[in-house]
Amino acid sequence: MLDQIKKAVFIGTGLLLLAGCSGGTTDESAAGSEAVxxxxxxxxxxxxxxxxxxxxxxxxxxxxxxxxxxxxxxxxxxxxxxxxxxxxxxxxxxxxxxxxxxxxxxxxxxxxxxxxxxxxxxITDAQAIIVLKDSDIQTKADLEGKLVSTQQSSSSVDKIKADASGIFEKLGGDLVLYPSNNNSFSDLESGRVDAVVVGEVYGRYYMKQSGKDVYRVLEDNFGEDEMxxxxxxxxxxxxxxxxxxxxxxxxxxxxxxxxxxxxxxx
The missing domain is CATH 3.40.190.10 (Periplasmic binding protein-like II)
Structure with missing residues (x-):
């Protein structure tokens, strides 16, 4: 009888050990899932x-x-x-x-x-044309005879000069250039220029940060880059x-x- 009890204890202990091992494996699997x-x-x-x-x-x-x-x-x-x-x-x-x-x-x-x-x-980043909301400029062609500003030495300058419409010549071969696009936006808001050409991603970011609902982005642009x-x-x-x-x-x-x-x- 004693031998039978010993066997039962041994078996029970073994089952507990197996259960413990099984629990550890589950935890390790969960940890592995978390690692993934x-x-x-x-x-x-x-x-x-x-x-x-x-x-x-x-x-x-x-x-x-x-x-x-x-x-x-x-x-x-x-x-x-x-x-x-x-x-x-x-x-x-x-x-x-x-x-x-x-x-x-x-x-x-x-x-x-x-x-x-x-x-x-x-996302697409266009060389956007931005004007004031009440501006009569609706298309790229409407820029003829207007004052257009952009950042000096920027890709915007190159895009304007290379545009197939010949708009650069229609602008008198001249642009209002500044070290920063922020200067261009300041001139636009004050009426010293008629339009700003800038990468649309940065332009819309500036417009958002300014908190001023005074700008409008034309459907026309000077070329696009996809990101x-x-x-x-x-x-x-x-x-x-x-x-x-x-x-x-x-x-x-x-x-x-x-x-x-x-x-x-x-």
């Missing part, structure tokens, strides 16, 4: 490029692309870690594996498309996950909410 959910993806960016990604007064990295990337991270189960990089070395950083993606107003060009894998375009997220060549798995998340966000209104936070919408 806590995947960290390194986002390379220029932290001086407002409004896409820049440092605020608290030295925190913020911006439109930052908010967009965080929202995508939530949908794909990844923590987005923002890493400032030398912008001139961005593709090298990606190719070496130091970062997982470039997400910072990265304009699509044929040269870049050869070096990296690109997401679907998620995308860049991945290392061959990383189609991450590309597809990001593309799917961005498509969902555009469909359910999340993208528009983030856009409206940063940019002026008419």
């Amino acid at each position: 959910a806590a995947e960290r993806l390194i986002v390379g960016l220029d932290d001086t490029f407002a409004p896409m990604g820049f440092r605020d007064e608290n030295n925190e990295i913020v911006g439109f692309d930052v908010d967009l990337a965080k929202a995508v991270g939530e949908r794909i189960g990844a923590e987005m870690v923002f890493q400032p990089i030398d912008w001139a070395m961005k593709e090298t950083e990606l190719d070496s594996g130091n970062i997982d993606m470039i997400w910072n107003g990265y304009a699509i060009t044929p040269e870049r498309a050869e070096k990296v894998l690109l997401s679907e375009p998620y 995308a997220v860049a991945f290392k060549k061959g990383n189609t798995e991450l590309q597809e996950r990001v593309n799917a998340a961005l498509a969902e966000m555009k469909a359910d209104g999340t993208f528009d909410e983030i856009y409206d936070k940063w940019f002026y919408s008419e």
Whole structure:
């Protein structure tokens, strides 16, 4: 009888040990699942490029692309870690594996498309024409004989000069140039110039920050650049996950909410 009791205790103890081991395995599996959910993806960016990604007064990295990337991270189960990089070395950083993606107003060009894998375009940056709301200027052609301002040595200057409509000659071959687009907007508001040409992303950001409902963006522009997220060549798995998340966000209104936070919408 004693032997039978010993056997029963032994078996019971063994079952408890097995149960304990089983519980540990479950915990480890849960921990493993959490590890997968806590995947960290390194986002390379220029932290001086407002409004896409820049440092605020608290030295925190913020911006439109930052908010967009965080929202995508939530949908794909990844923590987005923002890493400032030398912008001139961005593709090298990606190719070496130091970062997982470039997400910072990265304009699509044929040269870049050869070096990296690109997401679907998620925003377009036009060389926008901005006037006061009550202006009689409705199209690019209406700029003839007007005073047009933009930032000196900017791509806006080149786009205006190269425009097929010949508008630069119709402006008398002259533009009102300033070191900063902020100066151009000040002159527009005061009536010293009739229109401002600026990248639409920055222009709408300035309009949002100003808090003044006095501007209007023409449908006409001086050319467009599409922006995308860049991945290392061959990383189609991450590309597809990001593309799917961005498509969902555009469909359910999340993208528009983030856009409206940063940019002026008419």
